[in-house]
Amino acid sequence: MRGRGGAVGVVLLGLVGLARPGGAAEVRAAVGLERDDNPFEETADGRGGWISRLYASASGYPLNRPRWRAKAQYQGGIKHFWLAEQGVSQGDVVTSDLEVSAQARAARLALSGRGDLKVKGVNRVSSEEGYLRGALEGAVTGLFGKGISGGAHYLRGGDDSRAVTLPDASLHEAGAEVSYSRSRRVQGRVGVAWRWLTYGRPALRWTPDDGVTPTAADQSDLLREVSVGLQIYRGMLVHATYAFLSNRSNGFGYGFRAHRFHALVTRHLAYEVDGQVYLTFQVRRYADPLTPLPGGRSEADEYEQTVAVLKLSRQVTSRCGVSLQYGRFRNGARGSAGFYRKRVYAFSVDASL
Amino acid sequence: MRYVIILIAFIALFASRARAESAEIDRLEAERGRLGRARDSLLVQRGRLAAEVDRLSARIDSLRAPGGGEFREALRRSPRLVGRLEGLDRDLERAGADLEGVRERLRAAYDREIEALVRRLAQGPDEALVRQLVVYEKAREALGRGVVSEGAGPGAEALSIREEDGPEEVRQKADLLEDMAGRLRAEAAEVARQVRQLETERRLRARVAAFAREVSLFDEHLPEGRTVSPSEAKVGASPPSGTQGAVPPGVAQAPGFEGSKEQVRAGDEAASQGALVAGKEVAREEGSSLEEPSVEDLVAEIQRLKARQREAQERERALRERAGVFRERLRRMLEGRE
Numbered sequence: 164m165r166g167r168g169g170a171v172g173v174v175l176l177g178l179v180g181l182a183r184p185g186g187a188a189e190v191r192a193a194v195g196l197e198r199d200d201n202p203f204e205e206t207a208d209g210r211g212g213w214i215s216r217l218y219a220s221a222s223g224y225p226l227n228r229p230r231w232r233a234k235a236q237y238q239g240g241i242k243h244f245w246l247a248e249q250g251v252s253q254g255d256v257v258t259s260d261l262e263v264s265a266q267a268r269a270a271r272l273a274l275s276g277r278g279d280l281k282v283k284g285v286n287r288v289s290s291e292e293g294y295l296r297g298a299l300e301g302a303v304t305g306l307f308g309k310g311i312s313g314g315a316h317y318l319r320g321g322d323d324s325r326a327v328t329l330p331d332a333s334l335h336e337a338g339a340e341v342s343y344s345r346s347r348r349v350q351g352r353v354g355v356a357w358r359w360l361t362y363g364r365p366a367l368r369w370t371p372d373d374g375v376t377p378t379a380a381d382q383s384d385l386l387r388e389v390s391v392g393l394q395i396y397r398g399m400l401v402h403a404t405y406a407f408l409s410n411r412s413n414g415f416g417y418g419f420r421a422h423r424f425h426a427l428v429t430r431h432l433a434y435e436v437d438g439q440v441y442l443t444f445q446v447r448r449y450a451d452p453l454t455p456l457p458g459g460r461s462e463a464d465e466y467e468q469t470v471a472v473l474k475l476s477r478q479v480t481s482r483c484g485v486s487l488q489y490g491r492f493r494n495g496a497r498g499s500a501g502f503y504r505k506r507v508y509a510f511s512v513d514a515s516l
Numbered sequence: 517m518r519y520v521i522i523l524i525a526f527i528a529l530f531a532s533r534a535r536a537e538s539a540e541i542d543r544l545e546a547e548r549g550r551l552g553r554a555r556d557s558l559l560v561q562r563g564r565l566a567a568e569v570d571r572l573s574a575r576i577d578s579l580r581a582p583g584g585g586e587f588r589e590a591l592r593r594s595p596r597l598v599g600r601l602e603g604l605d606r607d608l609e610r611a612g613a614d615l616e617g618v619r620e621r622l623r624a625a626y627d628r629e630i631e632a633l634v635r636r637l638a639q640g641p642d643e644a645l646v647r648q649l650v651v652y653e654k655a656r657e658a659l660g661r662g663v664v665s666e667g668a669g670p671g672a673e674a675l676s677i678r679e680e681d682g683p684e685e686v687r688q689k690a691d692l693l694e695d696m697a698g699r700l701r702a703e704a705a706e707v708a709r710q711v712r713q714l715e716t717e718r719r720l721r722a723r724v725a726a727f728a729r730e731v732s733l734f735d736e737h738l739p740e741g742r743t744v745s746p747s748e749a750k751v752g753a754s755p756p757s758g759t760q761g762a763v764p765p766g767v768a769q770a771p772g773f774e775g776s777k778e779q780v781r782a783g784d785e786a787a788s789q790g791a792l793v794a795g796k797e798v799a800r801e802e803g804s805s806l807e808e809p810s811v812e813d814l815v816a817e818i819q820r821l822k823a824r825q826r827e828a829q830e831r832e833r834a835l836r837e838r839a840g841v842f843r844e845r846l847r848r849m850l851e852g853r854e
Contacts, residue, residue, distance in 0.1 A: 191726065193730070218730050218733065220726075220729060227645075227648070238729060238733050239733075240730070240733050240734060242734065256734070258733050258734060260733055283735070291735075328743075347814070347817070367744055375744065375745075396717055396720075399720075400717065400720045400721060400724060402724060414744075415744065416742070416744030417741075417744065419741070423739075425737075427724050427727070427728065429720045429723055429724050430720065431716055431719075431720065437719065437720060437723055439723060439724065439727060441727065441731070443737055445739050447739075447741065449742065453744065466739070466740075466741060466742060468739040468740070470736075470737065474727065476723060478719070494739070494740055495740070496742070513726075
């Protein structure tokens, strides 16, 4: 099935790529080596190891007219783990993502559509999950006034899981967004989204007598999200997003409220070296305590994710650059016992055409 | 290995597609290529012929003393070869002129296309147009500036040397032209500074976008929620025996309930209270993909500024040329030749 997904991607991209000559293209590739002190994300006694990585992306415009355009973008990557986990042989993660989008534009209105197919294959790496994901999206955007624009979208998608730890899922999403650009250097946006998710697993129910038991219905969630984003450039580029998420589930244990924050800061340092800092923080509080007794909450009722990455990049030639990266990851229940932590040191070389 | 081949195939597919679109530009580029090849061929022929002429001249020199039939034959061949050489030179000159003409038309075509693209981009950001603009801009820069025959700028046309102008008037006009050229140089330098700043901003945005794409591809930014599994025992009753695989009947086939990793991560506290915790809820946050900052508007602005810089430089050059002509005229006037 994984091979079929990849083949479908190849055929689709080939078709759109050959549909019409012309259209500017961009190709980028990066190869790197990283040292991860806990690649299998163990909560205790993590074993360090080396991981090599290859990443490539290519995009082009099979159709490009003043009012119509179509874009195809392909990304692919391989992560090879040079250490074995639990006595088995070395593993790898292979990811492939094809996105085809089209847009029709009138004076102040644009209609767009997008199709996305992503395949993630995982071979002997327990910390990763394989899946085949597809999504179709339609959107309308418009200019409302000077610097103000907005739009709405609808997305239909689904995940076919390749891992026992990951359920299949079916997704509907609707959302709207308004953005304001005071100038090119200061932009802000506000968005709302509703996401209906149906999982391929039974919903759970808790009763004082029976405890946690499965029901006949599949788990079905509604995730609501309100987000604000800001992009500022004043010598350094700051790109930040905050989102509040509220998930309501028909199954016990999956309702939660969360705060999520992403920030990407980058600036030129010296000697042609640019520095980037990426931060992401999310904290969730689950609605159903796993100790469903009055006043009882366990450490697993709150979840936290923290990622901090520092990256230094230098352009060696017009087409080639090198990067050094240091990252810290913390993920899991908020209590000390439920975390896994890891640090990653990486070196990479990238080239673009 | 299969994926590596696919990656390479995609790269090759897209790399081969980065080329200009306009039919006129395509035709002119083809014409330029043909003329370039014709000129190269003529140059090769000319090189061979020149070598033959040189050999013949040397032979004539060596035969001059003894005389004889061979000497006369060499003398007879010599004018023919020189004639052919002159003919080739004329052809070369024509080919060079044709080539320069095509280049000039190509420059004009690129300028028109660039101007049209910039106008279209002013109506709103469009990544495809921006990329096309970059391709055209590079091609235009590769063609060079060409012969500046016009474009001295507004006001400069009025500055011409009239019959009644004396040395002082001519000097003043030359000074004025040089002042105007100086201002244009300062303007071009200021625009170049702005371009450098924008290029830095564009590079930073592109870095952020590339980073976001790569992180998203490998799901390295996604959170992991908890997964809840029912236990064998009721809550409050005796805890399950250990933390391994407490999967109730009826849910064993459902994904998400069988992985040993979940049990590894399960807190003892939670397990003892009747539920297992952990597992990943990755790949469910479609909307949480990292946003990529756009570089479209920035590239458009850079191209606009570059066009302005080029125009200022060309006008400055034209003004300096005219000022030079005025100075030469002044020198001749002062020497009394006019």
